[in-house]
Amino acid sequence: MGLDFTTVEARGLVKVFGPTRALVGVDVRFDAGLVTVVEGPNGSGKSTLLNILAQLVRPTRGEVRYGEHSRGGSELRAQIGVLAHAAMIYPDLTGLENLCLYAKLQGVADPEARVRSLLERFEIGRFRDRPARTYSRGQLQRIALARAVIHAPRLLLLDEPSTGLDARGVERLVRAVEEERARGAIVALITHDSALADRLGERRIRLDRGRVVGADS
Amino acid sequence: MKRFLTGTALVFGKELRVELRTREILVTAGLFGLLVTVLTSLAFFLDDVTSQKIAPGVLWVSACFAAILAMGRTWARERESDAIRGLLLSPIPRSSIYAGKMLGTLVLVLAIDLVLLPAVAILFRLEVLATLLRAGPILFLGSIGYVALGTLFASMSVRTGARELMLSVVLFPLASPGLLAGVVATRELFGGAPFSEILDWLRVLAAFDLVAVVCGLVLFEPLMSE
Numbered sequence: 001m002g003l004d005f006t007t008v009e010a011r012g013l014v015k016v017f018g019p020t021r022a023l024v025g026v027d028v029r030f031d032a033g034l035v036t037v038v039e040g041p042n043g044s045g046k047s048t049l050l051n052i053l054a055q056l057v058r059p060t061r062g063e064v065r066y067g068e069h070s071r072g073g074s075e076l077r078a079q080i081g082v083l084a085h086a087a088m089i090y091p092d093l094t095g096l097e098n099l100c101l102y103a104k105l106q107g108v109a110d111p112e113a114r115v116r117s118l119l120e121r122f123e124i125g126r127f128r129d130r131p132a133r134t135y136s137r138g139q140l141q142r143i144a145l146a147r148a149v150i151h152a153p154r155l156l157l158l159d160e161p162s163t164g165l166d167a168r169g170v171e172r173l174v175r176a177v178e179e180e181r182a183r184g185a186i187v188a189l190i191t192h193d194s195a196l197a198d199r200l201g202e203r204r205i206r207l208d209r210g211r212v213v214g215a216d217s
Numbered sequence: 218m219k220r221f222l223t224g225t226a227l228v229f230g231k232e233l234r235v236e237l238r239t240r241e242i243l244v245t246a247g248l249f250g251l252l253v254t255v256l257t258s259l260a261f262f263l264d265d266v267t268s269q270k271i272a273p274g275v276l277w278v279s280a281c282f283a284a285i286l287a288m289g290r291t292w293a294r295e296r297e298s299d300a301i302r303g304l305l306l307s308p309i310p311r312s313s314i315y316a317g318k319m320l321g322t323l324v325l326v327l328a329i330d331l332v333l334l335p336a337v338a339i340l341f342r343l344e345v346l347a348t349l350l351r352a353g354p355i356l357f358l359g360s361i362g363y364v365a366l367g368t369l370f371a372s373m374s375v376r377t378g379a380r381e382l383m384l385s386v387v388l389f390p391l392a393s394p395g396l397l398a399g400v401v402a403t404r405e406l407f408g409g410a411p412f413s414e415i416l417d418w419l420r421v422l423a424a425f426d427l428v429a430v431v432c433g434l435v436l437f438e439p440l441m442s443e
Contacts, residue, residue: 077307093234105308
């Protein structure tokens with residue numbers, strides 16, 4: 001299940017929330033095998049852009065093309081992974097239960113085997129049977145990372161993924177993002193963490209007040 | 218269709234698993250419903266004849282209040298850790314998220330109804346088995362439409378700041394056709410009317426259920442997409 005694409009291109013994106021213009025004619029492009037950092041001050045429209053790319057929010061005007069496709073519904077969603085500050089998991093379920101649930105929701109062919117490999121890759125085994133409510137920030141982020149890549153998405157969207165992580169957590173995150181990029185995923189990283197942006201970013205887009213004010217070619 | 222059924226089953230299973238682990242909704246909403254039943258029975262009990270007239274109202278009020286508490290709480294779980302975003306990002310049809318949540322909530326509400334029915338019977342000196350067999354099916358039928366509509370509006374609480382306030386303000390007026398049909402049908406039955414005499418009310422209730430479920434399935438996706 002799912003579409004295949006190697007570029008994501010937004011053209012003329014406008015998003016208006018009531019009197020607020022969150023995005024004003026944004027044109028951006030993301031390519032496979034590259035980490036593109038989206039920078040900008042608070043309120044510059046970064047998260048709105050990410051939500052539109054993730055198909056969670058519809059743009060008021062403009063369109064996003066995923067390769068040849070503009071709106072693919074569930075097939076397109078099957079190719080998108082999102083990691084944000086909130087873990088997007090159920091605190092009353094264990095880490096293992098959460099991952100099994102998301103593997104099945106994503107239609108992963110062999111969910112048990114995929115979850116086993118992710119437990120090993122992200123070193124989750126030690127705490128996998130505890131309710132997620134009892135996890136530390138670092139443990140939560142490992143589960144969230146495993147959830148975001150459980151279906152090996154073509155497009156990986158990261159929204160402030162290093163918030164609250166210690167040095168080891170950041171190292172683990174960097175390693176995981178590099179592995180995803182090496183796999184050929186399109187990675188968009190929103191962060192205020194300039195050290196993380198410097199380490200991972202191969203291309204930069206700068207937003208301010210809903211407009212692109214700077215971009216690497 | 219297969220994806221819809223798979224998605225519904227996964228979300229429904231998740232709802233039950235979380236509730237079995239915490240028992241939070243069954244305990245809080247169930248106790249709240251019982252409290253309303255006990256307080257109203259103490260306030261309004263006069264004699265056996267009057268109690269038979271009051272019991273249907275008490276049953277429906279306590280069941281509706283308990284259900285609204287349950288519906289609000291099931292969506293509060295989705296707000297915690299932004300879990301709803303994880304569901305919306307998955308490739309299952311969004312209507313299956315609604316269907317799974319609705320069925321999960323309905324099971325909890327029906328379980329609470331099963332406690333409230335004998336409680337009302339005992340407190341208002343009615344026959345327990347007769348109350349279960351006669352009022353039970355009407356309450357269950359009414360709960361389907363009420364929960365279907367309530368799940369739809371409660372889902373909006375993840376997108377708005379008004380949350381439970383909006384649920385109460387919007388749900389009761391819209392659910393009034395079903396609630397009225399249910400209360401009147403129960404009143405007639407408690408008054409000694411045979412089932413054949415309340416068939417029209419049951420048809421209204423069934424039509425309300427159908428409209429509520431179809432509205433929920435159709436409107437959930439647009440409501441969840443900004």
